[in-house]
Amino acid sequence: MAAAEPVQFTSPGFPSSQMDAVGQLVEDWGAIGVKLSGEGVTEATPAVAAVKLDGVVPAAQAVSRHGAVALTLTAFRSPAFPAGVDVLTVRVEEKQGRAANVTVALDLPAKAHAGLRTVRLGGRAVLTLPPREESGEKARDWGHCDEASSLRGWAKPAGPCDPAFRNIRAGMGGAPILYRFAVRPKSEANVVLGFCESHWAEAGQRRLLCRVEGAPSQEVDPIAKWGRHKPGALLFKARDEDGDGRISVTVLAATDAKDKNPILNVIWIFPAGPPPNLNQVIAGKLNTVATRRVEVGGENDQPLYPGGKLEYRLSLAARGSQELTFLAACHGSVAPIPDASAWTAETLRRAAREVWRDWQER
């Protein structure tokens, strides 16, 4: 296998991406590098070469041996409509016959912001991540795990109310707002979401779809229901339905919303049982009863995962291997958003195979 030459790859009719001589995937928005660490893991320089997957799909592959483990990076372009997506597979294999714990760290451009499943750069989704829950990375008890933005002092709540209504998180570009709260598995809770719309004056603009795990979804148009600058609240009988010990809260734009940017001002979690009086909740008079009160976008807000490097901890059996798949935006495209896309590593590979199989240059 020849070394130290960059390798280009593409899909029919589109500009190329490249894997450089040190195995970094180079895109129009920056480069992605992969580093390994762990006991018995050493530094190594990869051999980079062009390969054909399934006999027809052009790809780049970087292979390196890091002491106890071998690393293989494979990148190909999948022709996902409309402009494709680059699929980067990171395969780590134990080579010395002893179980090993290895950390895979991603090197990304400095301004990249990692959410739960995507990395964004300047508002563009540039990378789709494997599920963070499987990364071994320790999550906090609660926090946001989305690509929304915190906007302090955005709302102008009229009348006496909990001061938390002044701040919001906003899902610019249609990004959903997503929070998770640790609870006893399968337990129930009363969840109250607080809203205050201070941008629109007319109803029918920012309709919101609110989903709280275990409770029926609710759609709300804050202006139609409460009016401009008027704090309002919705109650959900929540339950940890999937038993993962977390209750998820999602706010997104309703399908027919003209303004696709969802907002959320406050979250309260109350014990299960009789529902809290919403007027008192809005007034902030039940804050001491709440098991959790989040000033969304405000001072006591926090991300679910602490900052720092994007890392995945792999536990490898002796001679065993694991793979991580990342989907990178290529020239003219954005990375697939998991909630809105059905693409999988398997279907992306099949798409590439079928397109190359029947393609003829003209």
Place this chain on the structure above:
Amino acid sequence: MNPSHHHHDCHCCISRRDCLKFLSMSALGAGVVGPALSAVAKEKSKYANPDYVDVGKLLPCPEVRMAAAIFEKPRPYWLGWPGTTYDLDARQKEYKAKLADSSRRLGIKTDLAPNPINDEAGVGAFIEKIKAEKPHGVLVILQSIFCWPWLARVTKETGVPLIVFAPIGVAFTGHVGRISRQPGVYVASTLEWSAAEDGMRMLRAKRMFEETRVLWIRGKERNETVLDRIGTKVRAIPRDTFNLAFDKVPATVEVRDVASDMRRHAKRVVEPNSQDCINSARALITAKRLMADEKANALSMDCLGMVSAKLVPTPPCFAWTILQDHGITAGCEADLYGAMSLMLTSYLLNRPGYMNDPVPETAKNLLIASHCTSGTRLRGFDKPPVPYILRNHSESALGVSTQVLWPPGEKVTLVRFNNKPGEIIVDTGTVVSNVNTPPAGGCRTSVEIKMDKVEDCRDVLGFHQVVTFGDHKRIVEAFCQLYDIKPLRSPERAPEPEVKKT
């Protein structure tokens, strides 16, 4: 053999004959538009042309593999539904025969477990087999009210689309309610086997989407991509490919035959002359050859741009009518999701759709669906066509387009991929009348529709919706659920009127 190549030279596919019967019956029966092509197919030697393309062979003919099993509890039955008096052997014999018949007619390779499965171990083995063989779908025939928990295992552990036939006597509402609304599942709780067959039709339609390559004729680019979720390949080719190819198509015997039949079967011919019909037939031959050359099964073209630039003497409207009547998706204005919506009616409902511009008729509160091409075999590819009038293209006064006369009083369904593969708008209504041009302007086929459950015609969602004959809302919504596509409907209530600010 690669399934996507079947339309070119396949002689090996065991379901080929059934595939063509199912999808291209218009070429086999008597009708208005069909006979020309039927005759062409039968009299291929008459044309002695190596470039001749049989339109029926453009259809995708995918392999569809389905695992199937009967779930029952250990015999003998004593109390509990379906009850001691239920004749298990007789019912199972009946349903096995129906399954075999549906599989044969739909060209589905069904692998039925040899014996009914009646315990957890058997379910586990069935699941492992599915995981190993990865069929395109699973069908379970339920024969006991106590087997429902096994279905949850099958869908959760395999992730393969699941069709459940639960004949009356094996379920209460509580059994059906939740799982029947779960993504990846379709439950038919009925004695009607046709409902189970609808599920099999969904599997087949999905595979047809996956094996279809649609030519996207627009702009100057040449590339190929694949649509998320439905898997259709989209091959973009430069727009001038079509007009350059059109220029090379002479008035062959085939062209003259198509043109002649076009006029002969029309209820009336208003504007087009013989040369217009010849040119329209040349557009059909051009389209067929392009699809064959590019290994494609469907197309959507920037026709309006070509007419605007005067690159062709006729828009392809009538050619598109003929293709649509043969199950081949031929979409207007390079609207990709409009074409995908046409494909949905063809592959799932076995009938052409009619992509249109939506116009509100506010005096009568009706929706007018208006465009210059529509299929004529509205009731199904194997059913007789409805009458049509030959017109010119109204916006340009060029060539040939079709005024298809939709029968008043008939139910229709409106579908539209909502500019993404993950959402489909589904509405229903009833045909009220056909609007003539003149006195109206706009497009030649123009159909007034009274919408169901839409208070105000101005609120109908979408543009270039596809109208198709019959009320198919439930089957389209079931297809959506089986493949995790979100169904949308137009708002039932009109918005509150805006109040003038003082």
